[in-house]
Amino acid sequence: MPNSELMAIGVFARCAGLTASALRFYADSGLLPPVEVDPVSGYRYYGADQVARATTLRQLREIAMPLTAVEAVLDAEPDEASRLIDEHVAKVLGDAAAVQQKAASIKSSLTDAASLPIAALKGPVLADAIEQVLTATAREPGMPVLGALRIEATQAAVTLTATDRYRLATRTLVPAEAAATTWAATVDGDELRAALAEIRRSTLVRVEATPHGCWLRMTDREDRYCRLLSEQFPDYRLMLASLPEATTRVTVSKELLLRALEEHPGERITLRVTHHGLHVLATEAEPADVPLTAITTGQDLQISFELTTLYPAVSTAIGPDVMVDLRGPDQPVTIRSADRGDLTTLAMPVKPDHSG
Structure with missing residues (x-):
């Protein structure tokens, strides 16, 4: 008979936030074997000291960590475990960015409309302006426009604006080459942030518009694509005038x-x-x-x-x-x-x- 201090698989599953079937899978894979298995009934029993390992295992799987990496983290010292988790997160973010850019290329190819040249700006200057203005953004559920950047181009200037309702930041840049056309759009702020390092290292960035986004064409670097938001940007010019x-x-x-x-x-x-x-x-x-x-x-x-x-x-x-x-x-x-x-x-x- 099992030790009275051991927990049946159902009780242990509730303590760890896992299902019984998941515990069986992790036991069979060697990640979390039970302390005792009843030889007659086959019932599995776990110890209270296994709850922390089971909880960490669940959390690692929730961030999509593969089993081999999970095992390495569970068996590592805290510093090494933290390093392995950071490596996994960096890989996930890198893969997501690559998928995002690939999807942008696919979407761009689905339309017959050619991208429209808007303006050319010095990369370091544009990067600083984006970073400065994006400080006036906020992530608010249901209002993605508060996390976005408004870009308005004329032949003489390119204006960047953002607001979180408590702050409003706007900066005007003189393009390196005269803007080809008048254009205005609201661009996803997070995607611009993700592109900042590449923008800053590019001597010149050419902005080109598509129906649903804008291309940032880099000098000697990979082009980046940022989505446009359909939500209406606040009429900040009216506010400034008033x-x-x-x-x-x-x-x-x-x-x-x-x-x-x-x-x-x-x-x-x-x-x-x-x-x-x-x-x-x-x-x-x-x-x-x-x-x-x-x-x-x-x-x-x-x-x-x-x-x-x-x-x-x-x-x-x-x-x-x-x-x-x-x-x-x-x-x-x-x-x-x-x-x-x-x-x-x-x-x-x-x-x-x-x-x-």
């Missing part, structure tokens, strides 16, 4: 402001602007402040932000100094370089009472 005039302006060192934000103890940041300069308050309840040397004009103002909204807007600004235009404690704030206007970010404040 902004009231700024009532307060602050010009401050980007490095000093970022350092103050990094050292701030809370999740929300309160800025106080006076004619003496800019102050980063410790908390609203205890308004000990960090004074920053800044050039200020206009009305005195106190305004609060989520750190996750303000910090990316400041960190992506171009140049050593940032210019902040404020319109009131509940109005969008414009953040841009003090001497360059091709990257602009809008950041939404929070109400002083923290009600959102």
Whole structure:
């Protein structure tokens, strides 16, 4: 008779989150043999100390790890097991990217329409612009457009825009060659992120449009394809045009402001602007402040932000100094370089009472 401390296969299966049939398979493959098998009935029994191994086995199979690799992970020391898991994830991601690009080629071949040349841009410049603007995106179920990048091309400029509803970032680039046509589309942000390394290493990137995507034609590198989204992008131009005039302006060192934000103890940041300069308050309840040397004009103002909204807007600004235009404690704030206007970010404040 089995030891009373052992568990029947059904009980053990529930503890490990596996089915009895899966346990039989793993036993037959040698990955998880039972402690005891009743010689008469054939019933299998497992020990409580096998639950952790069974749970890890299940989790590894859930990330599509093959049995040979699972066995290596289960029998390895923690550091080696972590390395093997990282190798598996890298392979899965690489395979997925290859499948994605192959599928793009197949879809492109299904239509008789030739790709439409849009613009040519310097690869490193385009990569930096994409990376900067994509900081203003978010993954939100049911609203994929908030994770996307809007690209608008004219003969004179290519504009990249993104928004997560709390921030809006837009940057205008001068193409290396005049744009061939006027074009606008919303491009999948994750696919652009995946292509960033190749874009940055390409001297020139030619953007070509297809009915459902855009090709990024690289110099001496593999071309990349990114899907277009059909959802309507927010009318950000109307929002920008409707902004009231700024009532307060602050010009401050980007490095000093970022350092103050990094050292701030809370999740929300309160800025106080006076004619003496800019102050980063410790908390609203205890308004000990960090004074920053800044050039200020206009009305005195106190305004609060989520750190996750303000910090990316400041960190992506171009140049050593940032210019902040404020319109009131509940109005969008414009953040841009003090001497360059091709990257602009809008950041939404929070109400002083923290009600959102």
